Amino acid sequence: MKLLTCPMNGPRNIDEFQSFGPVRAKLDPNATADRDWSRHLFRAENRKGILVEWWRHVPSNYFFLAERDLVTNEIIRTFDASQLRDRA
């Protein structure tokens, strides 16, 4: 059983969570060319290394972020989405 530490619910079985994929930068819909939309929609981060991604704790429907190593599968840290906003 792999554990994922939810910022709200603490360490839980990773089965209780759903992955929502890499964090993507928001685009300005009024100033984005088709080409950039296509990139935004279809080219998600896939480099070997640390991925910042969305997760959801399904029973509590709480969305948060995790930094995870795409090669070793080590979960480096998890944090509330407000921290991403603060950082940006």
Add this chain to the structure above:
Amino acid sequence: MPLRLLKYGLSRDYPVSGDIPATPELKPAYDVVIIGGGGHGLSCAHHLAKYHGIKSVAVLEKGYLAGGNTARNTTTIRSNYITPEGIAFYKEGVELFERLSQELDFNVMFSQRGQLTLAHTEATVRSFHMRAEMGRHMGTRTEVVDQKGVEELCPLLNMDYGGPLEILGGLWHADGGTARHDAVAWGYAAQASRRGVEIHQRTEVQGFEVAGDRVRAVKTNRGRVACGQVLIATGGMNYDVALMAGVELPIRCYPLQAMVTQPLKPWLHTLVSSVSLHTYLVQSSRGEVVIGGGSDPYQLYSTRSTLDMKEHLAEGAVHLFPFLQGVQLLRQWAGITDMTPDYSPIMGASPLANLWLDCGWGTWGFKATPVAGKRMAQTIAEGRVPDILKPFALERFETFRLLNEMGATAASH
């Protein structure tokens, strides 16, 4: 030594040469460098040498021959997709499998036993009707069968009448089949090397020398190789390898896990697949039941197995065939799949003029081994993409002309 054996030992035919020669020295240049010594790359090498007279070809393989996804897939061959472009392509793939043993002079143990996909909901039955109509229109043998039809095709199935997973019908694809995946790769490798193709195992590509819009050379752990044309066919490493050439593919990597049971007498005479249970089964010619399912739930570059996924597969398998409950598992494994957003591959040109792509094969690549190799060889030899491959171009994502095969792919390989 028994004397009777001596006459064989002393004959001119002895020792029997191996099918695939040892890795030779790397030459400074080749007309075509194929990155990836799996089924697709070897198939392309074979077609280049046999049908296009291009023999200065090097296949570079990081590990050993066909040790990646070629050896990890669950050997399903079928063409019951939903887009006309997809069906046309995979149909040609099935036809090539039908005569592959003759083509390669190597028994790939192709068994065209048909694939039965099960519907547990009315919505799935409706989608099957669509796939059957499209399949018939494109000239494949695909039809919807009712409960009685399912029982006749696979009498040992648990129909779960009245239960939550009652089988309401099926999609019967008589063209579907299976073959021995290692033999496919070895057969292509043997044919290709007989015609002068060099297969370089333990040769890892570490970078590209790009000048303008062309790849001038490929850098490997065994030295630099100048190249006329380059093909990327590296399965789970496609994203990574393309990135070294500055090409960012719309690919995300997920592990796909599978397992086999101990050998049993032949009892499963079709390929069986359940969309709702995310489980499919095929009995190999050795008698082992190969069980596969959906990809892992999150991105990862790892071939580790997890108990969660194995439990899930076992649950699905035992639900469909309850008598499997006491059967032991023999092996388990995973491969890294390069998933595209629309569940169709990316074949054809790249932003670099002499770099070609045979990528995005996700969980559905084995069945296309002959046809992808044939068509990519044609592409490289003629320097232009044939019509049958055009819908699979990388540009489709920029023009929003996606080829959505998700419904005909997920967990029903």
